[in-house]
Amino acid sequence: MAKKDSRGLVTVICQACKKVTYRTEKNSDTTKDKLSLNKYCKNCRKVCEFKETKTK
Numbered sequence: 001m002a003k004k005d006s007r008g009l010v011t012v013i014c015q016a017c018k019k020v021t022y023r024t025e026k027n028s029d030t031t032k033d034k035l036s037l038n039k040y041c042k043n044c045r046k047v048c049e050f051k052e053t054k055t056k
């Protein structure tokens with residue numbers, strides 16, 4: 001396990017093309033569930049659903 005920090009950096013990936021990623025922060029104390037965001041994907045050229053993915 002990584003160092004416990006309530007404000008962690010997460011990577012979200014476009015669910016449609018799996019190519020475009022964004023970095024965002026989440027508070028793991030208040031957000032237990034996986035992050036899901038609607039963002040503009042420059043690859044799909046539309047707003048897509050982005051979901052949290054594990055950073056390797």
Ligand SMILES: [Zn+2]
Binds near residue numbers: 015044
């Ligand atoms: Zn996309």
